Amino acid sequence: MSKYIANKLFNDKISIYVTECLSTNDFLTNLLKRNKIREGDSVITDYQHKGRGQRNNNWSSERGSNILFSFLLSPDLIVNNQFYLHVIISNAIIKSLKKINLKGKIKWPNDIYLNNKKIAGILIESFISGKKVQSSIVGIGINLNQKIFKGLNATSVFIEKKKVTKKNAFIKILKESLETEYFNFNMNMDIRIKKYKKLLYALNEIKKFKSSSEIFYAKIIDVSHNGDIILNINDKQKSFSHGSISLLED
Template structure:
């Protein structure tokens, strides 16, 4: 069982622990819609039967080894067009948490995957419910590989593989929840431009010439930033184009 996060202000004051579920995001969404839980409610599972990534991608996780959590947020201070800021703050929070456990070579792969070196260590899935011209509820799902040592994908890694030993999963969870809360409160307090700058500095490919692929073929380009709607802004051949998810592919060196 997972205890209440007593050192936090609001994230984790209600914790729903499930040994097994289809998706923590689905459970958290149900809690928000049916039970109208307070902001900061957390759903944690040891095993997900249908863990999801962006656009329906699956998420591989060995039972009991990793963190699979969803947090209910109510960012009514954001406009629907600003909801990508949630991706920004959670990405920064994950990167900060990993650095606190000795992982230095950590980067954000747009829009919301976290990589250690050239391998994926964290996936983020944010699903929001809108009410009129405001965001009513956002469910922030984080899948963080902690102690898993074997993956079917050669492009995946874990904290344990990177640092060379198992970690206290409860401690990782506490630090992660605290960092999400702290950076979320910074966003709420008006630090959006600073946080966006921090996100850009952490991005794979930002300010570099790299190879990419789109439907028209491969090209050399440079990431210039992210639009307000979260689209990737890439300079290629003297022109700037914006790409949505699945419209552009990073080609690793």
């Protein structure tokens, strides 16, 4: 069952509400393939049967408790600058949490942390034409009112604030932050990236990482303009691309 509700996400576009789906990103991808959506159109659901994050990691969420939504963007962006999307989406989520007095951090490459626990995740899937990004589907999951996370290093707005937050109210805050960040997309990107870097989780701390061949410890010192994380390993700087390593919890 689905219904259409009006909203102001990206110039009064349409948001589709579905009680459940496989994943909100897949839902929009199917519509995009049939030319049924425009930039700014979105889908929101109460439950995903196959919600996922980067590298096909599962995203587990209690039915009806959290924010699960995706939207379509058509950014004026070359392929080499795809990281800019991660910057503006991450900054928008941090800004939204700040508006309710919560201070989040950005865990490279696609999670938002609060008090050393995951509170939100981002999944951006882009469609490329030549050297340009033709369109991007942005998926955002935010732990809002879930009270228990069995076996997961996670938290929620409810756990942090000790009270229920109205979903529609926070979605409105989030959409306003996303609009502001996106409609100023090409302005002051260097400043935005500096802000992103200052918000990095575990910046200048030694953390455990996993590559395809080993587990190692390194200090997080920077993120490059193309989104690579820069680590200090045995007093030598080395950069790693998105997907080549993962940051592990101790």
